[in-house]
């Protein structure tokens with residue numbers, strides 16, 4: 001277990017360029033399995049989860065070449081499908097959430113897809129019903145080995161159909177889309193997730209020869225095609241990382257510029273930070289955050305306390321609520337944070353309370369934050385990162401705190417943030433990694 005040691009209280013300044021998006025990378029890297037041709041993907045973040053997925057594809061026989069620090073070519077022309085039934089795959093596949101998205105493309109192209117129960121953050125129940133209900137609707141047979149927690153789907157061929165998803169699952173929609181692009185006939189997917197990363201996946205698939213309409217909406221219409229070919233694809237900047245940098249700037253009273261954010265793909269994110277009082281300026285495609293000694297949470301129009309909650313896109317992403325929560329601890333005013341989508345994502349507030357933050361955990365889904373308006377600093381402490389976004393939130397708290405904090409289990413942060421310590425040092429943070 002590696003550790004960060006952070007001396008808090010230093011201002012940050014300068015420019016930061018966001019990494020490519022983790023959650024888009026996990027989708028589009030799985031899509032390379034849909035063709036025997038070469039696919040080039042750029043702006044791939046160098047983070048643990050993505051590197052693990054690339055490793056799984058290489059074990060599966062995909063020819064992978066790193067042609068630049070952030071650019072790879074993939075060619076799935078001669079796969080070793082036996083790997084899918086090996087003990088090794090059971091271990092490799094269970095170590096991250098994104099690996100579930102190899103099932104749809106494998107089912108579409110080879111008539112079978114297997115996966116151990118995938119890992120990812122321990123932030124509540126993370127069911128896979130939407131994925132498998134979709135595959136079954138397309139004509140696949142489903143089996144689940146309860147003892148080994150191993151899922152499988154098989155089909156001689158898939159047939160297009162109409163489906164209404166039980167929930168707008170992000171990875172579920174991506175998986176079903178990748179299965180449906182080569183099904184016979186037309187598939188309609190209603191209540192589809194529609195966040196920018198899914199739009200990117202659909203655009204990539206269309207550039208490979210798929211016929212997907214309704215991209216960006218919650219009704220996707222997919223006309224099956226026989227074969228897909230290669231393409232080049234560039235991953236968007238990571239909106240969750242962008243939100244994390246905004247939070248860091250506010251909590252450390254710093255001025256930074258976040259470069260090339262693809263503003264039009266950020267949805268409600270800038271507005272939600274503005275609601276808790278943070279000034280953001282759009283400069284071309286950059287976000288400029290001026291230094292602010294104080295930021296004040298807005299009330300609702302009727303004067304009642306602001307609630308910030310998550311919802312499927314275009315609602316506010318659940319992955320930024322932990323960051324909003326930590327930033328609110330030093331705002332002026334109060335806010336109710338309502339994490340509707342995950343059950344166990346707010347428990348990390350115990351650590352913030354230890355540091356002196358005024359937070360009431362009302363129940364597993366809701367926390368009330370009474371901001372301290374920087375009148376007293378958080379106190380440094382020793383903590384362990386429970387999940388990726390709580391981890392970065394604790395890091396933000398530590399950067400603003402008085403004294404030296406220690407965060408253990410930073411592998412959780414490394415799952416989604418590329419060289420975070422090096423990049424933070426470059427803009428003035430005092431942070432050391434101890435392996």
Ligand SMILES: CC(=O)N[C@H]1[C@@H](OP(=O)(O)OP(=O)(O)OC[C@H]2O[C@@H](n3ccc(=O)[nH]c3=O)[C@H](O)[C@@H]2O)O[C@H](CO)[C@@H](O)[C@@H]1O
Pocket residue numbers: 023026097098124125126127167168169170171172312317318319340341342343
């Ligand atoms: C690898 C990857 O891309 N991970 C992301 C993906 O996970 P993932 O695709 O696993 O998440 P899902 O979209 O399936 O669901 C996330 C949670 O929200 C609940 N839910 C979902 C849809 C809905 O309409 N109502 C509802 O309550 C689910 O029951 C679940 O608890 O999307 C999540 C939701 O944006 C993000 O937190 C994860 O970072």
Ligand SMILES: C=C(OP(=O)(O)O)C(=O)O
Pocket residue numbers: 022049096097098119120121123319388389416
């Ligand atoms: C929950 C997240 O990731 P994963 O779905 O990979 O666990 C996240 O990125 O915040």
